Amino acid sequence: MGIAALNPSYGLDCLHMPIHSPWRTDFPGILALAAEGQTYLDSAATAQKPQAMLDALLGYYAGGAANVHRAQHLPGERATRAFEATRAKAARWLNAPAAEQLIFTRSATEAFNLLAYGLEQRFQPGDEIVISALEHHANLLPWQQLALRRQLKLVVLPLDHSGLINLDQAAQLITPRTRLLAISQLSNVLGSWQPLAPLLTLARAQGALSVVDGAQGVVHGRPDVQALDCDFYVCSSHKLYGPDGVGLLYGRNDALQQLAPWQFGGEMLLHTDYASATFRPAPLGFEAGTPPIAAVIALGAAIDYLGSLDASAVSAHEATLHAELLSGLQQRRGVRVLGSPNVALASFVVEGVHHADLAHLLSEQGIAVRAGHHCAMPLLQGLGLSGAVRVSLGVYNDGDDLQRFFNALDQALELLQ
Ligand SMILES: Cc1ncc(COP(=O)(O)O)c(C=O)c1O
Known part of the structure; x- marks a missing residue:
């Protein structure tokens, strides 16, 4: 028996207009999940993948795998060319001045760890690292642990009532003692969207390095690292419709020169004997060992795919879906949306209902959303919450997905409220 049959009023509670995604059929994963009765609304955790990216992933192996940067044979040269082509594509995507300013890591998380270890010797006891109250654990723990190792102070910028980093307080807390500012886009x-420009200006005025966590931001608009004028920008492939296992770290040339190598092994060195070694500059000096070759090549295909879409149509689609999501949530009794979301996702709590119970009942109805602390435990604690439910959208979601979500939500709330 379908949900509509369980409660005939659901048929009346339809969206304002049909919302169609012209890109849905490009994503076999979303179609496979739909065939299983699953509605995927967790793209902020990881996105489904376009066929073009899957073809590139398989194509690298099926066409003859080879290691990069070390072989003179044809397969090795071909793999190296494809691998380096992704670096150039990603650099163009981020508007980095040169491909050499992009380091491939295994994830965004690894990029933050690279920075924390690579910059470690630049800090003196008493120096301050400034983050914000809404950072993902990936942009909190590497700095927290660095602060503990080097006796630094971790300063946390508070949020205003709408969930934005409070600029007045930031102006007080970013001081000559600040050596680094690390914040989410x-x-x-x-x-x-956080007020990056004024925050980065404050950091620059104090001579502090800046790190921008673009893990979510990179997906919803073309980031321009030159316009941002940050020292480092971090993001990961799997949220950008690419494969998992690849992160990207952009650095300004002078900022990259401040990094010491942090992982040691093959291909990252110029010369070694038993007593000592000299290392390559970025990017290869920070890519020790065999990198995730297939995944990097496939990320290039994902970027090509995204580049082939009409960017304004994608933004309009995302905005329409998001507006429907917010308005549907706001109409429901007891539902409170956290902050003032601008794009792509909404986290919410329901009065008197535990987020885990709600997520469980949604999952039983084939709705895949995320529930919990979303790897931002201190933020949730600060809001007085143990967790929240998050719905997040990708280009492939459509109005029917939202309708199924709201039907399931109503059904679940009827049981729980
Ligand atoms: C804002 C933000 N930063 C960093 C990360 C970490 O990304 P990854 O898991 O790819 O390392 C995530 C992942 O959810 C994120 O949402």
Whole structure:
């Protein structure tokens, strides 16, 4: 028996207009999940993949795998060319001045760890690292642990009532003692674009390095690292419709020169004997060992795919879906949306209902959303919450997905409220 049959009023509660995604059929994963009765609304955790990217992933292996940067044979040269082509594509995607300013890591998380270890010797006891109250654990723990190792102070910028980093307080807290500012472009919990420009200006005025966590932001708009004028920008492939296992770290040339190598092994060195070694500059000096070759090549295909879409049509589609999501949530009794989300996602709590119970009942109805602390435990604690439910959208989602979500939500709330 379908949900509509269980409660005939659901048929009346339809979206304002049909919302169609012209890109849905490009994503076999979303179609496979739909065939299983699953509605995927967790793209902020990881996105489904376009066929073009899957073809590139398989194509690298099926066409003859080879290691990069070390072989003179044809398969090795071909793999190296394809691998380096992704670096150039990603650099163009981020508007980095040169491909050499992009380091491939295994994830965004690894990029933050690279920075924390690579910059470690630049800090003196008493120096301050400034983050914000909404950071993902990936942009919190590497700095927290660095602060503990080097006796630094971790300063946390508070948020205003709408969930944005409070600029007045930031102006007080970013001081000559600040050596580094590390902040998110788009919160993975609150879905709000953060006021990066004034924050980066404050950091620059104090001579501090800046790190921008673009893990969510990179997906919803073409980031321009030159316009941002940050020292480092971090993001990961799997949220950008690419494969998992690849992260990207952009650095300004002078900032990259401040990094010491942090992982040691093959291909990252110029010369070694038993007593000592000299290392390559970025990017290869920070890519020790065999990199995730197939995944990097496939990321290139994902970027090509995204580049082939009409960017304004994608933004309009995302905005329409997001507006429907927010308005549907706001109409429901007891539902409170956290912060003021601008794009792509909404986290919410329901009065008197535990987020885990709600997520469980949604999952039983084939709705895949995320529930919990969203790897931002201190933020949730600060909001007085143990967790929240998050719905997040990709280009392939459509109005029917939202309708199924709202039907399931109503059904679940009827049981729980
Ligand atoms: C804002 C933000 N930063 C960093 C990360 C970490 O990314 P990854 O898991 O790819 O290392 C995530 C992942 O959810 C995120 O949402």
